[in-house]
Amino acid sequence: MKKDANTDYDIHPLIKQRWSARAFSQEPVEMDKIHRLLEAARWAPSSMNQQPWRFIIGIDKDETHQKLFDTLVEFNQIWAKSPVLILCLGKTKMNMKDEPNEAYSYDVGQAVAYLTIQATQEDLFVHQMGGFDKGIAMELFNIPVSYMPLVILAIGHYGDSDTLPEKIKILEFSPRLRTEIEEMVFSGSFGHKADIFAKK
């Protein structure tokens, strides 16, 4: 299913086409695609090249997959039936010294963004979820306190939206909306619209 972004300015097709689907197929995800998704994340930039991202991957109802699913909030369990689930963690401290890495969350966001671009290239869909029990995830996977669970990714091929419950189906078919670009780009001072969009 396509839900291309309704853009004001032409952007790369993979960014235009990416959207956060909920109707996943049960068809397994090809292993070489999984490799490439994680490799794409690996090559994201990060502050001081700290690469604070870590991934715990569950595939096709293996034990990790089941545990990850169990941490999801009830609403997400309704639809997040993808063959791949990945918990994304951030290392909150610097690699070589005992100091906080203030950019860890930002940098994991970058890595996952690259993963989503690669996934779109592979005809896969990614839906990111903040709705899971981080404390239980810490326990289930023996996560050290210096790592922070950030999101769980549902990843898979597109399935059949007709199998979704009605309230989820509404979300699946609702248009992708964004704030106007003029509301997010300023110059001079905060809130002062940049005049670069004047001719729009």
Next chain:
Amino acid sequence: MKKDANTDYDIHPLIKQRWSARAFSQEPVEMDKIHRLLEAARWAPSSMNQQPWRFIIGIDKDETHQKLFDTLVEFNQIWAKSPVLILCLGKTKMNMKDEPNEAYSYDVGQAVAYLTIQATQEDLFVHQMGGFDKGIAMELFNIPVSYMPLVILAIGHYGDSDTLPEKIKILEFSPRLRTEIEEMVFSGSFGHKADIFAKK
């Protein structure tokens, strides 16, 4: 100048080719390219579609450009002479209620990641800098306390690496390094390598 990632698995060319250059050309960046960069950021996913990213853009030594440059730490001022500088902010609160948005930094990271992909597509280079005075930036641009300065982006065409001082030139020509993928992907429990790379 090319510095393609030395990947273990084949990834999208734009992710493979992107790198954080320091030798920027003084050639202005075409306005339609600037539009597309910001539009790409706009279509990033975000938690609850909060879109917490805001951008303050300075172009070609306008007043904003000069102010942004002035906030940079001395080391970055040596090389960050790009025709475009963008301060990226995160809205730390939810849009509709007075509650913290825990994903704001992660989501700004995603938006900037999309911007960097679009920039690579446009033959532009982006170098992200955490090294700037956030307090001074808050003052200079009247940034409300509910917004957090995260990074400044230097953006431009590639210039002449010979113009860089020697210590910067060393960075410019050093290879792009990443931790082994097996060190960042686990299953079962934290630190337990996922066996999906066994055949590598």
